[in-house]
Amino acid sequence: MVDVPAGTYPLGRADGPSDQRPVHHVTMGAFRMDRTEVTNAAFAEYLNALGLKVNGSFEIGDIGRRNGPREVVSLLSEGWEGSGRYPIIALDDDQARIVLGDGRFAAAPGYADHPVAEATWAGARAYCLWRGADLPTEAQWEAAARGTDNRQYPWGDNAPDSSKLFVSGRSGVTGPVGVHPAGASQFGALDMAGSMAEWTLSLKRSYPYTHLDGREDPFRAGERVTRGGDYLYDRTPEKQTVSHRDGFSNAPGRGHRHIGFRCASR
Known part of the structure; x- marks a missing residue:
């Protein structure tokens, strides 16, 4: 895992899609997050x-x-x-x-170090709890990806390229985790753009974000936010930004070929 320090982090974009507005700030305690997606x-x-x-x-x-x-x-x-x-x-x-x-x-042979696909939201969370962790909230996820310097992509403000992320555009064609060090976030997390979109703990609700409105309640029904542009559907630079939160599908009760996850702990 990588360490994300306590602090106040920006969420969203003033000039982004409606689900990313308004830009606002969230204060959170220190936490740790998996360096790569679960394999x-x-x-x-x-x-x-x-x-x-x-x-x-x-x-x-x-x-x-x-x-x-x-x-x-x-x-x-x-x-x-x-x-x-x-x-x-x-x-x-x-x-x-x-x-x-x-x-x-x-x-399967040749896929041991590829990110796991087809885990439901409940399955992803069950795995994290088994490890003594949990799924990250979407605020934690964005803080780990965005860092303290308000970058547009996990690695900075330069446009995506193949040295920084994995995108194939072909169903089922995934890549191994952790092989794009140029795409690392400020805190050292890898594959936070491209590869898989990732489940978060958060219910899909509008901004501004607040954990007090029940969106982090794991027992409430509803779609869950996925973060990070994926290898298949989200190939445009706009959808690889750290603030992107409108995944191709967010149904929590199904597995998805383009959704994986990583765990966080306090």
Whole structure:
């Protein structure tokens, strides 16, 4: 993790889209944030730690389409009728890069250090809580990306290029985390533009931001804010800025090929 000091940080833009206005300031205590997005290997470790009753060996594409162990199907597959379980990751989607073999989960070959995709908002938060952390609020996320010098992008004010972020524009074509040091934020966080959009704790509500209006309540229903332009849909420089908060999709109960996450701790 990287350290983000206590202070007063700007949020939003005076000249940005309506959901980013007005520009205002938020005071927060010190916190820590993951240097990179959570990887497939790390999330597979979490799935194994859950102690699910897993029998046999089959491809993830088979989950939800066969009479496999209900514990796996109900937790890992979207749209399982009558399960009563909230999915944590949609491993039945062909964009997921975690496989199951010999009763254990593992990153698909060649994807261990790529950011995990298809985790639902609840699944992302469950992983962070398992680590003794939580999802960052969107104010924390922007502070970690923007720094104390009010930069436009995590790395500064220069326009995005391939040395600073990963953008492919092709579905499922992700890249490894942490390989663009030129794109680091002031505090050393990487991949805060490009790669995956990232879940935050915050409900999607208008500015000005205040944590007192219930937007940080994890038990309230509603879309959650994603931050950081992603590799697939948000390829324009405008959507790679630190203030961008209008992701392609924010549905918390589904996995998404373009949304990952990182954790924060106080």
